[in-house]
Structure formats: structure tokens, C-alpha cells
Amino acid sequence: MAMTSPSDPFRIQQGLKYLRLHITNFLSYQSAVLDLADLVALVGPNATGKSNAVAAIKLLREIPIHGLPIAIARRGGFDQLRHRSSGRPYNPALRLDFQFDNEPISYYELKLRGLEGKRYEVKQERGSIFLRGDRYTFINKGGELTYNEKEEGGAVHTNGDRKIPVPVGQSAVSFPATFGIYIVTRILQLMQTVEINPALVGELQEPSSTREFEPDGSNAASMFEELNSETRSELVDELAAIVPGIRRIELRRLADKVTLAFVQEVSQGKRREFLAKQMSDGTLRAFSILLSMLQENRPALLVIEEPEIAIHLGALRTLVDIFRQQSESTQVLITTHSADIVDTIDIDALRVVWTEDGASRIAPVAEHTREPVRQGLITPGQLLRSDSLDPELS
Ligand SMILES: Nc1ncnc2c1ncn2[C@@H]1O[C@H](COP(=O)(O)OP(=O)(O)O)[C@@H](O)[C@H]1O
Ligand SMILES: [Mg+2]
Numbered sequence: 001m002a003m004t005s006p007s008d009p010f011r012i013q014q015g016l017k018y019l020r021l022h023i024t025n026f027l028s029y030q031s032a033v034l035d036l037a038d039l040v041a042l043v044g045p046n047a048t049g050k051s052n053a054v055a056a057i058k059l060l061r062e063i064p065i066h067g068l069p070i071a072i073a074r075r076g077g078f079d080q081l082r083h084r085s086s087g088r089p090y091n092p093a094l095r096l097d098f099q100f101d102n103e104p105i106s107y108y109e110l111k112l113r114g115l116e117g118k119r120y121e122v123k124q125e126r127g128s129i130f131l132r133g134d135r136y137t138f139i140n141k142g143g144e145l146t147y148n149e150k151e152e153g154g155a156v157h158t159n160g161d162r163k164i165p166v167p168v169g170q171s172a173v174s175f176p177a178t179f180g181i182y183i184v185t186r187i188l189q190l191m192q193t194v195e196i197n198p199a200l201v202g203e204l205q206e207p208s209s210t211r212e213f214e215p216d217g218s219n220a221a222s223m224f225e226e227l228n229s230e231t232r233s234e235l236v237d238e239l240a241a242i243v244p245g246i247r248r249i250e251l252r253r254l255a256d257k258v259t260l261a262f263v264q265e266v267s268q269g270k271r272r273e274f275l276a277k278q279m280s281d282g283t284l285r286a287f288s289i290l291l292s293m294l295q296e297n298r299p300a301l302l303v304i305e306e307p308e309i310a311i312h313l314g315a316l317r318t319l320v321d322i323f324r325q326q327s328e329s330t331q332v333l334i335t336t337h338s339a340d341i342v343d344t345i346d347i348d349a350l351r352v353v354w355t356e357d358g359a360s361r362i363a364p365v366a367e368h369t370r371e372p373v374r375q376g377l378i379t380p381g382q383l384l385r386s387d388s389l390d391p392e393l394s
Contacts (some may be wrong), residue, residue: 005221007211007296007297008186010172010182010183010186012131012135012183012186012187012190013190013298013300015100015101015183015184015365016098016100016187016190016300017036017098017099017100017331018036018096018097018098018191018301018303018331019036019097019098019099019105019106020033020034020035020036020096020097021033021034021036021056021057021094021095021096021097021287022093022095022096022097022109023053023056023094024092024093024094024095024362024385025081025082025090025092025093026052026055026056026081026082026092026093026094027049027056027081027085027360028048028049028052028329028359028360029049029052029053029056029083029359029360030083030085030090030164030359030360031359032049032360032361032362033054033316033362034053034216034351034362035351035364036301036331036333037068037331037349038324038327038328038331038332039320039323039324039327039332039334039345039346040331040332040333040349040350040351041265041333041334041335041336041339041341041342041345041349041350041351042333042334042335042336042351042353042362043335043336043337043342043350043351043352043353043384043389044329044337044352044353044354045337045354046337046356047355048353048354048360049353049355049361049362050305050335050353051198051305051358052360053335053353053362054193054303054333054335055075055299056094057191057193057333058074058075058110059071059072059075059081059094060094060110060178060188060191061189061191061192061205062074062174062186062190063110063171063173063174063188064173064174064185064188065173065189067170067171068122068169068171068174069169069170072120075145077118077151078112078114078119078120079114079118080217081266082112082114082223083359085357085358085359086358089113089114089124090121091111091113091114092111092112093109093110093111093112094109094110095107095108095109095110096108096109096187096188097158098187099130100130100131100132103130103131103132104130104131106127106128106129106130106131107126107127107128108126108127108129108173108184108187108188109124109125109126109127110122110125110171110173111123111124111125112328119169120169120237121142121143121168121169122140122169122170122171123141123142124139124140125139125140125141125171125172125173125178126139126140126142127139127140127181127183127184129180129183129184129366131183132152133152134149134150134151134152135149135150136148136149136150136178136179136180136183137149137180138172138173138178138180138181140166140171143165143166143167143168143175144163144164144165144166145159145163145164145165145166145172146158146159146163146164146181146308147159147164147177147178147181149178149179149180157178158169164177169209169234173185173188173314180291185246186275188302189300190299190300190301191300191301191303192213192215192292192299192301192302192303193215193302193303193304193305194213194215194217194288194289194292194302194303194304194305195215195216195305196215196216196217196284196285196288196289197216197217197218198217198281198284198285198288198310199214200217201217201218201220201276201284201285201288202259202277202278202279202284203218203259203276203277203278203289204254204257204258204259205218205219205220205221205222205257205258206219206257206258207221207222207253207256207257207258208222210222211296211297212297213292213295214297216294217284217288219362220287220288220291221251221258221259221276222258222261223295224249224251224260224291225251225258225292225296226296227295227296227319228296229242231294231296232245232249234294235249235287235290235291235294236248236249238290238318238322239283239286239287239290239330241318241322242283242286242311242318242319243264243282243283243286243315245264245266246262246264246267246283247263247264247265247271248260248263249261249262249263249287250263252275252371259275259276259277260275260276261273261274261275261276262274262275262276262279280310281310282311282312282315285307285310285311286311286315286319286376289304289307289319290319290322293322293323293332294326298329298330299330300329300330300331301330301331301332301333302330302331302332302333303332303333303334303335303356304332304333304334304335305334305335306334306335306336306337306338307319307320307334307341308336308338308340308341310352313340316338316341316344317338317344320341320344321343321344339380339381339382339384339385340381342380342381342384342389343379343380343381343382345380347365347370347373347374347380348365348370350363350364350365350380350389351363351364352364352365352389352390352391354391361391362391363391363392363393363394364391364392365380365383365389365390365391365392366390366392367392368390369383369388369390
């Protein structure tokens with residue numbers, strides 16, 4: 001089914017899979033690889049580096065949106081962002097591998113270098129993309145961009161020896177001068193992070209015409225209103241599986257603000273309407289997570305930090321089931337330290353995060369630990385509770 005949509009005119013979202021993220025000298029990471037899949041959970045105790053891996057994804061996403069300097073400033077500045085151990089700062093690098101259908105593996109890589117006085121420069125930035133039989137490459141070295149785009153028919157577009165300048169401290173990805181770079185900007189922006197603030201979902205909201213879900217849920221009412229009626233009832237059904245009794249959700253306008261009304265069956269056949277403000281934090285979180293997943297312009301990768309917050313066990317199971325159902329079109333990455341969540345996830349989809357010699361590490365669960373789980377002798381959650389969810393050491 002090769003359909004184009006206004007939000008995805010070049011069908012970049014179709015057949016796209018994020019494969020892995022290489023994190024080098026970034027925050028608590030020295031060198032780590034996060035393998036992605038349709039549904040993956042980063043599991044580990046507090047302060048091991050789960051959120052720092054998410055921060056790497058946020059940085060990448062924000063480069064095309066805000067430009068590199070602002071994306072870095074939003075993470076606390078270059079000096080905070082580079083890995084430090086024994087006081088020594090290192091040069092950070094991120095690389096994202098992805099793939100379209102059965103094409104060869106594509107990647108985008110960004111390497112930064114520290115300069116005097118907390119400043120930085122782009123040391124090297126490159127991309128190599130295989131899309132529908134064509135290959136697109138670009139390289140930005142020291143602020144000079146070279147590109148090559150080779151079409152299947154044989155036509156080659158290149159700037160040859162003529163270098164295209166990239167502004168100092170900026171990324172080529174903030175200025176999509178070529179189709180290959182444009183593809184990367186889409187790939188990066190199609191990764192979205194959700195950090196719901198139930199208080200903001202409950203408050204009266206400014207009506208917004210934005211088409212993109214705010215990570216804190218602060219435009220949830222307008223986003224819900226923009227869904228088509230089919231998706232709206234899908235969302236209501238899914239929420240009802242998590243919060244029994246939910247029958248309808250509607251937009252309410254109060255003065256110049258908007259909010260949502262939840263129609264709930266309180267006893268046999270008796271319905272009552274509650275404004276978002278009156279709903280529980282758990283309901284507002286579950287609702288907003290579902291909304292982020294079903295929004296009109298669906299992300300290709302949705303990152304959800306600690307979905308267990310304020311959501312009870314039965315609801316969590318349902319939520320993870322929904323993630324799994326949607327994961328064919330939207331890959332999901334969650335962070336968690338909940339044994340209950342871990343029990344709902346396939347042992348092969350767990351990624352253990354731990355700290356070793358002052359640096360964060362990520363690895364799948366060790367094979368010797370997976371086997372008893374496959375045989376049904378123990379659950380992943382039991383392993384986590386007894387501190388024996390061992391990582392595969394390479
Ligand atoms: N630039 C840095 N270099 C080394 N370690 C860092 C850096 N920035 C943050 N950290 C470490 O990362 C830890 C927090 O990791 P985080 O990803 O937030 O943990 P969690 O697994 O709980 O989400 C902090 O304890 C801090 O020591
Ligand atoms: Mg965290």
C-alpha cells in the first residue's frame with residue numbers, strides 16, 4: 001500500500017525501522033549501543049542512565065526543529081552534555097542506524113568537538129541513506145558540506161568539489177539543502193518523547209492549531225479535537241479498557257480556553273460527566289499516552305519514560321498490549337524500573353542499563369538468564385526483583 005499523505009509526501013515513514021542508537025561520550029555514556037525493535041524497554045535502577053539515553057534521542061529530534069545550538073542549550077549546554085569521568089571531558093558523538101524495508105542499512109552520525117571555554121564545533125556529520133533503490137550521502141566536515149545523490153536510473157546529483165558552507169556551530173540537518181538531508185530531518189523528527197504532566201492535561205488549555213503533540217500533554221484537548229471520529233472512538237475504547245466506565249470524551253470551551261469532558265458510567269446506566277481537572281492523574285496520563293500514539297501525524301518512534309507512574313498494574317498491562325498492537329507502525333521505547341512492567345515485556349525486548357567504572361552501559365539480558373524465562377521457570381520481573389536480571393557482557 002503505497003499511499004502518500006500531506007504530512008509524509010515522500011513516504012519516508014513507510015517501511016521505516018529505527019535499528020539502533022550509538023551513544024559516545026554523551027552524558028553518563030562513554031560508549032554504548034541501544035538496539036531498538038518494535039517494543040523495547042530500558043530497565044535499570046535509578047541514576048544508571050535511562051533518561052540520558054532518552055536525552056540523546058531528544059537532542060537528535062530537536063536539531064532540525066530548533067537548530068543545533070538551541071538543541072544543545074536545552075540539554076544544559078555543551079559542557080554539561082559531554083561525558084565526564086575523573087573530571088576529564090570527552091568529545092560526544094551520536095549515530096542513529098535505520099532502515100527502509102529491505103534496503104541496506106542507513107545511518108546519520110554527528111560528532112562534536114570541544115573548543116576553548118565551553119564552546120564546541122561540529123567535527124564531522126554524515127549521512128548515508130538507502131531509500132527505494134536510490135542512495136543519498138552527505139558529509140559535513142569542518143563546516144563544509146559535500147553530497148552525492150544517486151538515482152536508480154543512473155542520474156547522479158553531486159556538488160563535486162564545490163563545498164557548500166554550513167554556518168559555524170550548526171548542523172547541516174538544520175538546513176536541508178539536499179534530499180538526503182531532508183530525509184534525515186524527517187527521521188529525526190519522527191522520534192517523539194512523551195513526558196506527561198497530568199496537572200497540565202487537567203488545566204484549561206489554550207486552543208492550539210498545532211498538529212504536533214506537546215510532550216507534557218499541554219495541548220491534549222486540541223489534539224484530541226483534531227482526531228477523526230474513527231480514531232477518537234478507538235482512543236475512547238482503549239482508554240475504557242484501562243479506566244472502566246469511560247464512554248465518551250468531548251471538547252468543552254470555557255471562555256477562551258478549552259478542556260476535555262470525560263463521560264463515565266458511574267453505576268448501571270447512570271452517566272456523569274467529569275472535566276479533565278477532576279480525573280485522576282493516572283487516567284490523564286494513560287489518556288495522553290494513547291493520544292500521543294494515535295495523533296494524526298503519528299510518530300515513527302515513541303519514547304515513554306516510566307509509564308508506571310500513577311497507573312495501576314491492570315491498566316499497565318493493557319497499555320503495554322496497546323503499545324504492542326501499534327508497534328508495527330509506531331515503534332515504542334519505554335524506560336522503567338517497575339518489575340510489573342518488565343513482566344509484560346518479552347525477555348528479548350529488555351535492555352539492561354547499569355553503571356560500570358563511572359559510565360553507563362546498555363545490553364540485552366544475558367542468554368543464561370533468558371533460558372529459564374523461556375522455560376517458564378521464572379519471570380523477568382522476578383529476576384529484576386531479586387537483582388539477577390544480568391546483562392549480556394560482551
Ligand atoms: N556529563 C556527564 N558525565 C558523566 N555522568 C553524567 C553526566 N551527566 C549526568 N551524568 C550522570 O547521569 C546520572 C543520571 O542518569 P539518568 O539517565 O538521569 O538516570 P535514570 O536511569 O534514573 O534515568 C547522574 O547520576 C549523573 O551522575
Ligand atoms: Mg530517569
